[in-house]
Amino acid sequence: MTLGSRATAIGGGSLLVAGAAVLALLAILAGVALGGADPVTGERTLVVTDDDGAELLATPVGDETEIVIEYTHSVEKTLVRDVYVASDDGLVMTRMEFSSFGAGLPSQADVTERDGRYVYDPPSTTYETLHLKTGAVADHDLIVGGERYDIAAMSDDGAVELTVERR
Known part of the structure; x- marks a missing residue:
C-alpha cells in the first residue's frame, strides 16, 4: 500500500x-x-517571588542540592533550619534542625541529637508552592547549595513563595 x-x-x-x-x-x-527552552527537559530552577508575583530570585537546583530556609525562632531566639530538596513536583522537606522545643517546633516528634542540635526527619512531604512570611525578628535567609540569600531583605520583610520550575 x-x-x-x-x-x-x-x-x-x-x-x-x-x-x-x-x-x-x-x-x-x-x-x-534555535535555543528555545524545552519545559520538559529544561534545567530545574528554584524560583522565589514576592506577594505581588515579582520574581526575586531564580537559581538552578540539582537533585541533591539542599535548599535551606534558616531563621531565628521568634520566641526561643535560637536558630532553626528547614531543609528541602527540589523535585519536579515541588520542594520535599528532608529535615528540620533546631536547638530548643519552642512554639511551632515538633515537640512530640521523634528527633535525634546531632552536634548539640535536634534533628527531625519528617515523613516525605512535597510542597508544590512553599509560602513563607519573612520578618525582621526571624531574619529569614535562603541557602541554596551553599549560596546565601537574605530573603527577608529582598522582600522587605514580606511574604514570599518558593516554587520549582523547568527553565
Missing part, C-alpha cells in the same frame, strides 16, 4: 491530523535548534 492509497483508505481527515502532527514536531525541533 502506498502513502496515497493508505491516506485514501484511512480517510482525508486522518491525513490532515497526521500532517498537523508533523508540523508540530517540526516546530518543536526548530525551537530547540
Whole structure:
C-alpha cells in the first residue's frame, strides 16, 4: 500500500491530523535548534517571588542540592533550619534542625541529637508552592547549595513563595 492509497483508505481527515502532527514536531525541533527552552527537559530552577508575583530570585537546583530556609525562632531566639530538596513536583522537606522545643517546633516528634542540635526527619512531604512570611525578628535567609540569600531583605520583610520550575 502506498502513502496515497493508505491516506485514501484511512480517510482525508486522518491525513490532515497526521500532517498537523508533523508540523508540530517540526516546530518543536526548530525551537530547540534555535535555543528555545524545552519545559520538559529544561534545567530545574528554584524560583522565589514576592506577594505581588515579582520574581526575586531564580537559581538552578540539582537533585541533591539542599535548599535551606534558616531563621531565628521568634520566641526561643535560637536558630532553626528547614531543609528541602527540589523535585519536579515541588520542594520535599528532608529535615528540620533546631536547638530548643519552642512554639511551632515538633515537640512530640521523634528527633535525634546531632552536634548539640535536634534533628527531625519528617515523613516525605512535597510542597508544590512553599509560602513563607519573612520578618525582621526571624531574619529569614535562603541557602541554596551553599549560596546565601537574605530573603527577608529582598522582600522587605514580606511574604514570599518558593516554587520549582523547568527553565
